[in-house]
Amino acid sequence: MFRFLDRMAGMFSVDMGIDLGTANTLVCVPGRGVILSEPSVVAVRKGTNQVLMDGMAVGDRAKEMLGKTPGNIQAIRPMRDGVIADFEICEAMLRYFIRRVQGNRKAFANPQVVIAIPSGITQVEKQAVIHSAERAGARKVFLIDEPMAAGIGLGMPIQDPTASLVVDIGGGTTEVAVLALAGMVESESIRIAGDELDEAIVDFMKKQYQLLIGPQAAERIKIAIGSAWPLEQELQYTVKGRHLKSGLPRDATVNSEEIREALHGPVEEIISSVKRVLEKTEPELAADLVDRGITLCGGGALLRNLDKRIEAAVDVPVSVAEDPLTAVARGTGVILDNLDLLRQILETAEDL
Template identity: 45%
Template sequence: MAGKKLGIGIDLGTTNLLVYVQGHGIIFNEPSVVAFDVETGDVIAGGEDAFSMLGKTHKKIRVSRPLRDGVISDMDAAKAMLRYVFKRVQTIRNFKDSKCLICCPSEVTQIEREAMRDLAIQMGIKDVFIEEEIKAGAIGAGIDIYTPTAAMVIDIGGGTTDVGVLSLGDVVLSHSIRIAGNYIDQEIVKYVHKQHNLVIGHSSAEKAKKKIGTLLETDELQTYRVSGRDLVTGLPSSVELNSDEIRNILLPIFDEIRNVAYTVLEQTPPELAADIVDNGIVVDGGGALIPGIKEYFEEQINLPVRIAENSLTAVVEGTKVLLKNRGSYLVNPTD
């Protein structure tokens, strides 16, 4: 339709990049990784294909994660990643007349926000605005944030965890910490190094987290074998991890997240706190998929907890509403 801008919503995540385009749905949902030919600078792979190359390349290929801890650490790689995404979608050709929403963690600095905005502008999109991930995630998780009733959200992503309270279409208060999925992977790598004298990669740690990671205490242990380089012999080796070991790594990490939730609740105005007592807390993001999250937060915070059904895509799905409702705090638009 003439005069109507195409809406593009981007969840520029540390772990995964998700892109929503009005009229096309979610067109991309793959790891935020891009691979370059070192000699020519050309992109040779992105997303899943590039992710499979991590830790396995030779000197002629460079694999990069454009984001670290929720912010752009490699601008060239971030631009290349988005170009790669849009090039893959043959049905969408012209973005210059589009409006683009990029979601970021709540405590990203103004300089970091400008870097994200510049990323889209340099690709030819003139109308670019930034919203907080926690706001988009709340909408995507099915919360109507445009009412006077408060909602509390814990968004556990790859690079950051955001905890916030929303009401009347915006964030009332929020806190963000750079302790999330990637941090858990790093702690697993450190644990295996220290306890088993084995050096493993972050991909192996992530697989162990997904396979046997849990906050539930159970008599039936699950196991997962990880492989790497033995520190004593220098040779390839492997060790079997169990779910109790991973749980002991996870608990202090989630205690940190719980402490942030405490801080937010302590700062929440009384009327909004009353709503949270009635409505509880919604958890989204990749970290929400770890078994036992609901039980852990309910026990620790003593409030009802709901895990978003679409935890991994809640943020980008929330951009559908924010793209239509830009600048309004009182009306929740419908299709």
């Protein structure tokens, strides 16, 4: 009887894979691809968890409000360091995205959902993600480690005995994992990624230019001129901020060499993590990696010449995945298409 009802629900619902990221949330629907990609930001009435009018309040529109919200509005990022920092807001955000994807289908037809999570999170944090998604309208929730989803999304032969190494540099976490035989043979998840690169730029501007800028401005600098290795043509960027002493608005023009220096610390930490994982990997699998190389994905993979910098440090070929921002989401879509086959690598509430 339950199976029958389950099937009925399946006929009316839109199952979806979700990359619930610190910076961006993406939704992939089998057969339709990645149909939603929005910043993980929600605008609420200050001091409450009341989300502003639909559509105005989640994603792109809310991100625009970050750091410059009028008195009674507050823009919140419910995810920090790859995990849920604010449960109610995260749930509201998930509910909004799930509803948008479901469209005007009947409310009883709740979808099955595959959610990619950082590999370093605790059982309690996993339960919290499942709970949030269920309360947001999911019928059944399956969790997948982000690097596995990335490997699947990139079409790596993760079921084979040959090893692949994927480095996913997101907003909150960098995940380094050696994938083989449908598992993570070695892995590390560090809470150093895009957000820390932005913070390093904020600190640099304060120290070198006595200029206060917000993390959004720092992110714009990073995307416009950030790099991890010398560029053929070094770049410049003019940023507006507030002078530390006078408190007045002021411009400063920075170049890519200075910003590279500012990013040095967190970039080195990412490289150290890749090195540690390589050192832990069995020699035979490591030999595969020398042949197959390392693949970078996540938004952080777009930092100019990060591939060159890592390649120079570990002496293994490094490449940037095609469309690195959607790798994990595409992987969750493939998983939904092959739920029976891949069930063993997924976790549900019963497994925790």
